[in-house]
Amino acid sequence: MRSREEQIIELTEVFYEAGFRFRDKAKPEAERHIDEAIQRGRELERAEMGRDAARFIWAANNTGCFWGIPGFGPVRDRKPEQKMTDLRAAIDAAMNGENGNG
Structure with a gap:
């Protein structure tokens, strides 16, 4: 997996080529997108952990x-x-x- 910084550099170039006039405006937008993706990943991970906990509790109560x-x-x-x-x-x-x- 690429680092956050590597992803920001690549996405900054994509935004710049897509029409952002200045790289200094494209970079904050790239950072925002990457940070949102990281946050969504963390939320999905927490949700799956909650589902695993519910599964464990169910399995403990319904063995066999x-x-x-x-x-x-x-x-x-x-x-x-x-x-x-x-x-x-x-x-x-x-x-x-x-x-x-x-």
């Missing part, structure tokens, strides 16, 4: 019921991150079914 969820069962030759994606999807499906959303 994962095997009845379609598509969730013993899976071989899967990377750990794929297994986690499967687990999240299974818990989400079960939670939605409990809430009448699935």
